[in-house]
Amino acid sequence: AQSVAQPEDQVNVAEGNPLTVKCTYSVSGNPYLFWYVQYPNRGLQFLLKYITGDNLVKGSYGFEAEFNKSQTSFHLKKPSALVSDSALYFCAVRPTGANNLFFGTGTRLTVIP
Amino acid sequence: DAGVIQSPRHEVTEMGQEVTLRCKPISGHNSLFWYRQTMMRGLELLIYFNNNVPIDDSGMPEDRFSAKMPNASFSTLKIQPSEPRDSAVYFCASSPRIIYEQYFGPGTRLTVT
Numbered sequence: 383a384q385s386v387a388q389p390e391d392q393v394n395v396a397e398g399n400p401l402t403v404k405c406t407y408s409v410s411g412n413p414y415l416f417w418y419v420q421y422p423n424r425g426l427q428f429l430l431k432y433i434t435g436d437n438l439v440k441g442s443y444g445f446e447a448e449f450n451k452s453q454t455s456f457h458l459k460k461p462s463a464l465v466s467d468s469a470l471y472f473c474a475v476r477p478t479g480a481n482n483l484f485f486g487t488g489t490r491l492t493v494i495p
Numbered sequence: 496d497a498g499v500i501q502s503p504r505h506e507v508t509e510m511g512q513e514v515t516l517r518c519k520p521i522s523g524h525n526s527l528f529w530y531r532q533t534m535m536r537g538l539e540l541l542i543y544f545n546n547n548v549p550i551d552d553s554g555m556p557e558d559r560f561s562a563k564m565p566n567a568s569f570s571t572l573k574i575q576p577s578e579p580r581d582s583a584v585y586f587c588a589s590s591p592r593i594i595y596e597q598y599f600g601p602g603t604r605l606t607v608t
Binding site for chain 1: 499526528537538540543545550551586588593594595596597598599600601602
């Protein structure tokens, strides 16, 4: 079965420290991978994607993600967290041949001043 | 571009009433997706269209739910009759191509009493 997992419901990090939000997937073929962010009372906002090429993908607001095929992971990272990064983060995967995205359950990131 | 536009932003209705949610995708996008978000079930894909044609409606929970896309700039999601368990935030998203990233609207918060 196709799936994507975000093992942490909640991640807390101090402002200025590096942050990591984890995502692993279980799909066939070579998937497309995405990260979205959701601020309170807002829709999901696209951050970055991996389709092919360099395993390190850079996106909006200083975020980046590393595709690791052997570990089937696509963790979201940022070198220095801001309080304004506090939000709900979703990983999503589009399996090969599929048209739709499968979303993880989300990870709530809290950056502590 | 104004992004994906959804209306209304909030809807409160009584059980048994008909509810119609509206979506205007980003101009030039040929794929449109309807999602439902709840605390219990997370983000669920209800139905998606490509070039105004419904491709997969397997996520539509019951026959009470229906969706249409009469043209490239407008889609509706209708619930008739509505029930309290339909209370959720409903998102519309569009994509320039069905396999690419999706851009979400601000959502409609539906409360059925």
